[in-house]
Amino acid sequence: MITTGADGIREVTPPLSDADCESLKAGDRVRITGVMYTARDAAHARLLPLIDAGKPLPIDVRGQIIYYTGPSPARPGDVVGSIGPTTGGRMDKFTPKLLALGLKGTLGKGARSQPVKDALRRHKAVYFGAIGGAGAVLSGFVKKLEVVAYEDLGTEAIRRLEVAGFPAIVVNDCHGGDLYQDGMKAYAKEES
Amino acid sequence: MREIHVSSIVDAVKKLCMEANYSLEPDMLRAFAGALQTERSPAGRQVLQILQQNAELARTRRIPYCQDTGFVVCFVELGQDVHVTGGGLYEAINEGVRQGYREGYLRASIVRSPFDRVNTGDNTPAVIHLDVVPGAELKIQIMAKGGGCENRSKYKMLTPAEGVDGVKEWILECIRTAGPDACPPLIAGVGVGGTFEQAARLSKKALFRELGTPNPDPAVAAIEREVLERANRLGIGPQGYGGDTTAFGIHILTYPCHITSLPVAVTIECHAHRHKEALL
Numbered sequence: 048m049i050t051t052g053a054d055g056i057r058e059v060t061p062p063l064s065d066a067d068c069e070s071l072k073a074g075d076r077v078r079i080t081g082v083m084y085t086a087r088d089a090a091h092a093r094l095l096p097l098i099d100a101g102k103p104l105p106i107d108v109r110g111q112i113i114y115y116t117g118p119s120p121a122r123p124g125d126v127v128g129s130i131g132p133t134t135g136g137r138m139d140k141f142t143p144k145l146l147a148l149g150l151k152g153t154l155g156k157g158a159r160s161q162p163v164k165d166a167l168r169r170h171k172a173v174y175f176g177a178i179g180g181a182g183a184v185l186s187g188f189v190k191k192l193e194v195v196a197y198e199d200l201g202t203e204a205i206r207r208l209e210v211a212g213f214p215a216i217v218v219n220d221c222h223g224g225d226l227y228q229d230g231m232k233a234y235a236k237e238e239s
Numbered sequence: 240m241r242e243i244h245v246s247s248i249v250d251a252v253k254k255l256c257m258e259a260n261y262s263l264e265p266d267m268l269r270a271f272a273g274a275l276q277t278e279r280s281p282a283g284r285q286v287l288q289i290l291q292q293n294a295e296l297a298r299t300r301r302i303p304y305c306q307d308t309g310f311v312v313c314f315v316e317l318g319q320d321v322h323v324t325g326g327g328l329y330e331a332i333n334e335g336v337r338q339g340y341r342e343g344y345l346r347a348s349i350v351r352s353p354f355d356r357v358n359t360g361d362n363t364p365a366v367i368h369l370d371v372v373p374g375a376e377l378k379i380q381i382m383a384k385g386g387g388c389e390n391r392s393k394y395k396m397l398t399p400a401e402g403v404d405g406v407k408e409w410i411l412e413c414i415r416t417a418g419p420d421a422c423p424p425l426i427a428g429v430g431v432g433g434t435f436e437q438a439a440r441l442s443k444k445a446l447f448r449e450l451g452t453p454n455p456d457p458a459v460a461a462i463e464r465e466v467l468e469r470a471n472r473l474g475i476g477p478q479g480y481g482g483d484t485t486a487f488g489i490h491i492l493t494y495p496c497h498i499t500s501l502p503v504a505v506t507i508e509c510h511a512h513r514h515k516e517a518l519l
């Protein structure tokens with residue numbers, strides 16, 4: 048579900064539908080509330096053979112958002128340590144297959160490949176960006192955390208997060224919009 | 240001969256690892272504040288403000304500035320009149336890393352082999368560069384080097400004919416291709432000259448120089464200034480959202496080189512530039 052807050056920021060609550068994703072445009076600021084799943088390099092590498100064999104995954108990705116992150120350990124009494132995004136491009140190899148299964152959002156930082164952008168259009172999905180290196184600030188938006196698969200991977204295990212108002216921005220929408228390209232174009236200056 | 244027991248090396252490295260991850264150095268905080276004065280992009284300014292908050296939160300709550308608490312890269316200057324006692328120098332450094340990362344709630348990000356990729360669980364081993372220098376002191380500099388920006392570091396063997404202009408273009412090319420992936424505003428550590436590995440090593444060493452301090456050679460300092468100015472015209476901006484602050488600094492170190500060669504290594508460093516040093 049997606050609504051618009053009084054301050055114009057889009058409120059994103061998974062699960063997301065095709066229509067939800069179509070309403071988001073590159074550059075839109077969002078707040079994510081509800082469930083997100085974490086997965087990065089090693090977890091994706093384990094999901095891939097399951098997808099290729101048509102087997103069930105340890106999480107139901109339909110309508111969901113995967114956050115590319117490997118958090119630092121929580122101090123006693125804290126929900127989580129630092130939890131900012133990692134580079135999304137390293138997951139490019141896996142993302143189109145997950146989008147084909149109904150995944151609606153990925154959240155990371157850094158540019159995605161053309162095949163991923165094409166898959167976002169084809170499957171009506173969105174790539175969100177969070178501020179890389181702001182892991183201490185972002186930890187405050189995580190209210191609950193549990194490991195749901197691949198615990199042996201340590202920081203790379205799949206975790207189920209419950210977040211409230213987690214701040215992000217739409218980097219790639221399902222209409223071909225690209226915040227990085229637009230932003231760079233707007234501020235690039237000619238060589239003097 | 241001055242004796243230094245390994246226990247003091249373990250303690251020093253442990254503390255450096257923790258403090259580096261919680262507390263950015265003042266030069267980085269000055270860079271954020273300075274960029275806020277000149278950045279035109281509202282999204283870019285917002286990113287810089289959040290990074291300031293992040294630095295403050297990390298320092299006061301002692302949680303890592305970034306969840307990628309890095310590969311520990313350690314430059315050691317060992318005075319030749321120092322005798323390390325009680326064990327091995329490298330073992331002591333790695334023990335310091337182990338204790339610092341475990342006790343400091345820092346992430347274990349190192350796998351034991353690039354092929355089987357099993358996490359070592361305590362962020363060891365460090366990458367250690369050792370120089371033997373005159374004197375009876377032991378200087379330990381550590382950097383918690385993030386992986387996202389390290390992945391955008393590059394090397395190129397230029398020809399002498401490509402010269403200074405070729406070096407400038409190559410540094411800019413590295414910054415351009417790093418783009419949003421490397422968490423700009425970034426710092427480019429550049430090693431020019433020497434051999435393949437010497438240039439790469441210098442590119443890391445260059446990152447320890449205080450931000451805003453130029454290379455002492457005026458000709459090299461002029462290259463740094465020009466490349467920085469051109470990098471900030473690229474438009475990439477904070478976090479790649481578009482803006483005027485793409486790089487905080489270009490730090491070049493040089494070394495004599497062969498008549499056939501012009502090696503240039505560029506280490507890309509993100510705004511989570513975490514480094515500390517201790518003198519024993």
